[in-house]
Amino acid sequence: MEIDAAATLSNDQLRLERARQVLRTEAKALLAVSEKIGGSFLKAADALLACPGNVIVTGMGKSGHVAQKIAATLCSTGTVAFFLHPAEAIHGDLGRVTQNDTVLALSDSGETDEVKQILTPLRESGAVLIGITGRSGSTLARMSDITLCYGPVSEACSLGLAPTTSSTVMMAVGDALSIVLMSDRAFGDEDFGRFHPGGSLGRQLRSVGEMMRDGEQLRVAPADRTIREVFVETCRPGRRTGAVMLTDPGGKLVGLCTDSDLVRQIEQRNSLDRPISEIMTKQPTMLRREQRVRDAIAILKDRHFSEIPVVDDEGRPIGMIDITDVMDLLPTPMAA
Incomplete structure (x- = not known):
């Protein structure tokens, strides 16, 4: 059968x-x-x-x-x-x-x-x-x-x-x-971005300059200061970036020091009176204001960064892309 x-x-x-x-x-x-x-x-x-x-x-x-x-x-x-x-x-x-x-x-x-x-x-x-x-x-x-x-x-x-x-x-x-x-x-991209200004797609096609944090939200300090001096001087209430951008005497960006870097120094009971240049990330990855937000997202995803500084044509810091501002645009596993 x-x-x-x-x-x-x-x-x-x-x-x-x-x-x-x-x-x-x-x-x-x-x-x-x-x-x-x-x-x-x-x-x-x-x-x-x-x-x-x-x-x-x-x-x-x-x-x-x-x-x-x-x-x-x-x-x-x-x-x-x-x-x-x-x-x-x-x-x-x-x-x-x-x-x-x-x-x-x-x-x-x-x-x-x-x-x-x-x-x-x-x-x-x-x-x-x-x-x-x-x-x-x-x-x-x-x-x-x-x-x-x-x-x-x-x-x-x-x-x-x-x-x-x-x-x-x-x-x-x-x-x-x-x-x-x-x-x-x-x-091309410019045309597509012009026709899609809304939603996550539109935000990804916006320029970094449109979405970066700037002005009083930024924390910038000379790279020749101590860890303590930098974090005391750049401490401020309200919305701010999670990293301090460190500059040379000419105002060019030479390093980045995050709040997480500071926490590690405290947990390890290291002296905070050392030059911050000893712990900063030297020559950090940088963005230009005319780049696309999707470029920033790719860097955040691939390199597991939380902040990316934005500089002008002279290499001076003018803004910061913070991961918390683009969290909803990140791939789900990373956003989670």
Whole structure:
């Protein structure tokens, strides 16, 4: 008697296997589509790059949600784009589209009623129409100036009905266009930072000068003083850095001494009347104010530092990046 393999699996194992099958199905489709893109993809990218107006992305249902995501990705990577809802378009929003625009229309079947209703008006507007669809013989494919056809795909839904693989493929094609355009435009760190000022990503792309502690929060002292003199003179209430920056007679940074260094001297009952130059970290790692915060984070992570001094072009201390100010940007294990 043959035993059904599925019957021997626990319910949790079955659920996990279903989940894995979804991922395998979608991954297989993405790999297949990656081998299909060619001349039409380049034509579409060229049309988007040359667009003198705006990129309009449209789609209905799940394709509409994907279209919104593609529009957002295009915007954040250097291509001005807007989402146009097909149902709203046929009630007046077609007025947003001009002959200078390029339209990306999404429909897996290429026969979505709401999308079909706006195809003729879009062509009459003079806008370039790029269709993204799974069917090369569909209405959308026939009426588009450029068609990106990814071909038939197997939906990962157990019924083969819910848009899963098809929506994943459409989103991936949109990502591919966005990133190619990003490269074509030489869209770099400065541009990305300008478009992403908020959240942890935005903070990492800010300059060190924007986030460093400065002014009265800094503790700076001559390197020829004793340990006791330095820590007495730089002691102050309120928010301050966890290290003293030590300078030569010309004001250039030559060393760093942390509160932890002082604690170790006290625990070891060492004399505090010795020159602080004997215990300071000589020629410490330094940052410039124009560097990115992410550069500072990489140093804090890789070298297990708690503070990094910031100097000007002459090597004089002007600020300090303190680990407590960027704790939420650090990798979880280190932040913990």
